[in-house]
Amino acid sequence: MSKQIKQLGDDVWKTKVEKVNSELFTLTYGSIVAQLCRDFNNNYEEVNAQTYKMGYNIGVRLIDEFLQKTQLSRCSSFRDTAEIVSKVGFKMFLNIVPNITNWTSDMTTFSLILTENPLADFVELPDDGKAVKELWYSNILCGVLRGALEMVQLDCEVGFISDVLRGDETTELRVRLVQVLKDEIPAGEE
Amino acid sequence: MLYSIYITSRSGSLLYQKDFKTVNSPITKQRSNDYLVIASTLHGVHAIASKLTPPDAVHNYQKAKTLANSNRTGLREISTSRFKIFMNQTVTGIKIIVFASPDMDEARFAAIYDKIYEHYCNYVLKNPFYQLDMPIRCQLFDTHLNSVVAGCNV
Amino acid sequence: MPIYSFWIYDRHCNCIFSREYGTGIHESSTVILKSTPKRKGSAQFTPNPSYESTSSLPTSSHSTQNSSISTGRGQKLLSSALNTHKAQDIIQKGTVNTQNNNNTSKLLFGTLFSLRKIAVSLCTPQAETQQEEEFNTSNLNNFNTLQSFHTLNYKCHYYETMNGLRFVVVTHPAARNLQSSLIEIYHSIYLPTIVRNPLAPVEYRADEVISNDRFVHAIDEYWTSLEETLT
Numbered sequence: 112m113s114k115q116i117k118q119l120g121d122d123v124w125k126t127k128v129e130k131v132n133s134e135l136f137t138l139t140y141g142s143i144v145a146q147l148c149r150d151f152n153n154n155y156e157e158v159n160a161q162t163y164k165m166g167y168n169i170g171v172r173l174i175d176e177f178l179q180k181t182q183l184s185r186c187s188s189f190r191d192t193a194e195i196v197s198k199v200g201f202k203m204f205l206n207i208v209p210n211i212t213n214w215t216s217d218m219t220t221f222s223l224i225l226t227e228n229p230l231a232d233f234v235e236l237p238d239d240g241k242a243v244k245e246l247w248y249s250n251i252l253c254g255v256l257r258g259a260l261e262m263v264q265l266d267c268e269v270g271f272i273s274d275v276l277r278g279d280e281t282t283e284l285r286v287r288l289v290q291v292l293k294d295e296i297p298a299g300e301e
Numbered sequence: 302m303l304y305s306i307y308i309t310s311r312s313g314s315l316l317y318q319k320d321f322k323t324v325n326s327p328i329t330k331q332r333s334n335d336y337l338v339i340a341s342t343l344h345g346v347h348a349i350a351s352k353l354t355p356p357d358a359v360h361n362y363q364k365a366k367t368l369a370n371s372n373r374t375g376l377r378e379i380s381t382s383r384f385k386i387f388m389n390q391t392v393t394g395i396k397i398i399v400f401a402s403p404d405m406d407e408a409r410f411a412a413i414y415d416k417i418y419e420h421y422c423n424y425v426l427k428n429p430f431y432q433l434d435m436p437i438r439c440q441l442f443d444t445h446l447n448s449v450v451a452g453c454n455v
Numbered sequence: 456m457p458i459y460s461f462w463i464y465d466r467h468c469n470c471i472f473s474r475e476y477g478t479g480i481h482e483s484s485t486v487i488l489k490s491t492p493k494r495k496g497s498a499q500f501t502p503n504p505s506y507e508s509t510s511s512l513p514t515s516s517h518s519t520q521n522s523s524i525s526t527g528r529g530q531k532l533l534s535s536a537l538n539t540h541k542a543q544d545i546i547q548k549g550t551v552n553t554q555n556n557n558n559t560s561k562l563l564f565g566t567l568f569s570l571r572k573i574a575v576s577l578c579t580p581q582a583e584t585q586q587e588e589e590f591n592t593s594n595l596n597n598f599n600t601l602q603s604f605h606t607l608n609y610k611c612h613y614y615e616t617m618n619g620l621r622f623v624v625v626t627h628p629a630a631r632n633l634q635s636s637l638i639e640i641y642h643s644i645y646l647p648t649i650v651r652n653p654l655a656p657v658e659y660r661a662d663e664v665i666s667n668d669r670f671v672h673a674i675d676e677y678w679t680s681l682e683e684t685l686t
């Protein structure tokens with residue numbers, strides 16, 4: 112199963128996805144974050160919230176793109192969801208495959224370890240003493256995941272718990288399944 | 302031959318409706334309110350059809366060569382003497398409904414459905430000024446849909 | 456390709472006949488498969504509509520003796536006997552007129568009614584005079600007719616007569632279009648056993664159903680005689 116998923120991710124990446132220049136992408140995102148920091152007078156909490164919101168708005172749309180290109184149907188377990196997010200989702204849109212670890216025993220929470228992060232390629236956080244403690248630079252990813260999963264009726268909490276930009280050893284993204292929105296599953300599926 | 306395309310939101314409201322000018326199309330013009338009624342009726346009937354599955358038939362779908370998507374138990378196809386209606390539903394709950402001539406089959410619909418879905422992703426969802434769950438008024442989407450229809454009505 | 460159920464609605468939207476069939480798939484097919492070797496080549500085994508499955512089963516010692524009987528004929532006998540057995544099974548595992556007023560019946564009717572309305576209204580031309588409009592919107596115009604709908608699990612075939620009788624059969628989704636069968640049932644079963652039967656009512660009261668034995672048997676026979684039902 113896992114192998115098939117990986118294969119699918121690779122295929123979609125190779126054949127169906129349009130590629131853009133990564134510097135353009137990285138710099139665009141960088142200038143958005145920087146501008147937000149200026150707009151909110153380095154109130155990083157607010158910047159986090161804004162990038163999250165932007166991500167959410169992207170996620171609720173991007174999910175259809177994802178489903179159309181991958182032709183996937185609903186996952187049968189949250190474990191499958193994790194595999195697909197990592198090996199197909201991240202692969203398809205960012206060409207990275209985060210590692211899935213730190214499952215809680217009830218299988219509702221897992222971590223994605225981003226070994227590389229194209230958003231943060233050239234970034235150093237401002238050394239005002241605050242940014243390294245408060246700013247989650249790539250928070251947009253959390254929003255995207257949250258929005259996309261919500262559209263397939265998985266209500267999740269998504270957030271960073273560590274980031275190499277802050278001097279941590281890894282960049283770790285935590286995903287917790289709050290509930291499956293059963294009422295919203297469209298008719299015609301079990 | 303393709304006669305019309307409808308797209309409904311996951312709550313059953315009509316997001317997009319278009320009748321195509323096709324020679325011999327049996328579909329006559331309706332009042333705009335009627336389109337809303339038809340869309341929501343199909344939405345409801347789709348769900349009811351799933352509930353009507355005979356107890357002995359609940360596993361038949363496993364053997365079917367399906368579109369790899371998410372309309373396992375809901376209504377898929379309606380045949381009338383003058384046209385057919387095909388429906389499919391995405392995992393997110395959007396329904397794409399196609400009215401076509403009786404000679405259309407499931408395989409050709411699958412190809413058309415895929416194209417429509419792709420254009421929906423590209424020209425509706427990726428349009429930053431389109432608001433989710435609102436009626437679709439996107440010129441680019443229209444143009445691309447027209448070319449899909451022209452391609453299969455040749 | 457099993458047939459799951461058969462329904463008739465009158466013009467007042469009442470379900471006047473409902474017939475559920477056992478599919479002969481889940482339990483019965485395994486039974487048949489298990490007992491097949493025993494029966495093979497047994498000459499005394501002849502197709503018989505009133506055949507009862509357990510009592511007339513030949514013993515296994517019997518069959519070993521007779522196994523040299525020409526396989527061609529044996530096979531043929533076997534398959535028709537199997538079919539009879541299966542047909543019996545399908546009929547016996549079903550029910551008659553138990554569903555007329557339950558939710559399934561009502562939902563089925565509602566579904567067909569809505570789909571029919573869509574089919575007709577989309578093909579109705581714009582009326583120019585009031586009288587024309589009245590004519591167009593009447594319940595029973597002929598601009599278009601609903602034939603069937605299907606999901607991946609089942610297919611539902613529909614036939615409506617001009618006077619508002621509706622015949623509905625629910626089958627496996629791979630079934631061919633059975634509308635012609637419904638028309639045939641109307642002509643060759645419903646007409647002789649109901650319409651020409653002076654004791655059958657013309658208008659059915661609420662809760663009144665067709666319980667005419669000849670009719671039920673003819674219907675059962677018709678559906679089980681179709682190739683598709685048994686294979």
